[in-house]
Amino acid sequence: MTIIQDLGEYRSNHLWMKREDLLPFSFGGNKARKAELFFRKIDEGDYDCVVTYGSGSSNHCRVVANECFRRGMKCFIICPEEASETTFNSIITGLFGVEVTTVPVSDVHDTIEATLSGLREAGRKPFFIEGGGHGNTGTEAYIRCYEEIAEQEKQLGVSFDYIFHASGTGTTQAGLVCGQLLKGDEKTTVGISIARKLPRGRDVVIDSIRSYLPEGFPEDEIQRNTVFIDDYTSGYGKSDGRVKEAILFALRNYGIPLDETYTGKAFMGMGEYIKKNGISGKNILFLHTGGTPLFFDALVKGGELSTL
Numbered sequence: 001m002t003i004i005q006d007l008g009e010y011r012s013n014h015l016w017m018k019r020e021d022l023l024p025f026s027f028g029g030n031k032a033r034k035a036e037l038f039f040r041k042i043d044e045g046d047y048d049c050v051v052t053y054g055s056g057s058s059n060h061c062r063v064v065a066n067e068c069f070r071r072g073m074k075c076f077i078i079c080p081e082e083a084s085e086t087t088f089n090s091i092i093t094g095l096f097g098v099e100v101t102t103v104p105v106s107d108v109h110d111t112i113e114a115t116l117s118g119l120r121e122a123g124r125k126p127f128f129i130e131g132g133g134h135g136n137t138g139t140e141a142y143i144r145c146y147e148e149i150a151e152q153e154k155q156l157g158v159s160f161d162y163i164f165h166a167s168g169t170g171t172t173q174a175g176l177v178c179g180q181l182l183k184g185d186e187k188t189t190v191g192i193s194i195a196r197k198l199p200r201g202r203d204v205v206i207d208s209i210r211s212y213l214p215e216g217f218p219e220d221e222i223q224r225n226t227v228f229i230d231d232y233t234s235g236y237g238k239s240d241g242r243v244k245e246a247i248l249f250a251l252r253n254y255g256i257p258l259d260e261t262y263t264g265k266a267f268m269g270m271g272e273y274i275k276k277n278g279i280s281g282k283n284i285l286f287l288h289t290g291g292t293p294l295f296f297d298a299l300v301k302g303g304e305l306s307t308l
């Protein structure tokens, strides 16, 4: 269980933050919560190595590689050449004895297939984890997170009107929305896209929701509860002055690190959404999805300290 912190008044609303970044493994974050469930499956099954993919700045690869190392399992990572930059995450990932194969993004799919079949032919038993921990197991992890939130609402004596968070592969959002729909709660979860545009970004979230929920679940409920905003995507890993401002704001006022790829964008997007839609007097929960090593990348971009 991660804490929900009361941050007081924010733009005429009451702001709370759920600190997924403080999950107690490998710098935490939503990838740590998803990995816990993936590795439960791995531990229960008959596997001796893991194959996954992700960029040089991937939080997912860091956590998966760390989980592998502590089990004495080999971890194979397929990395797109176009996003293979050296970052704090790639440096940490490199400490876990991983085998990284860097290929052009157009070859990622075939390379994954070739790696899996090569391992199987050699008598190995690989477990494949989709990039970002996408899929029903990742969705399930965030249904449990939603249940945690519902429990904490009771303890805190508060009911959140909105949940805001950074949306990438859409699995975190799919889990939160599924959790809400299964409980029949009234709440608006706003996924702030960090890269994908509409309509595809929202379609992917809806596909993940559908693939988890029982067949025949009311379509209008799914549609009405999937709010996906693509107004603040400056490209994966890229940010702008407003994101930097949001990062400095959260650090100076709350002592909480955000990053340029995910949480800084989501926090900035939340502020803009509140303003644009004239939201006031509501209880708002910001889900801090982690990515702490990326905060340090933001500090030292281009080798310069404090480019924020």
Ligand SMILES: *Cc1c(COP(=O)(O)O)cnc(C)c1O
Pocket: 029, 030, 031, 059, 060, 132, 166, 167, 168, 169, 170, 171, 172, 173, 262, 263, 289, 290, 291
């Ligand atoms: C991966 C990631 C996200 C996006 O989560 P999805 O489930 O892929 O949508 C958000 N924030 C951080 C810090 C992440 O690492």
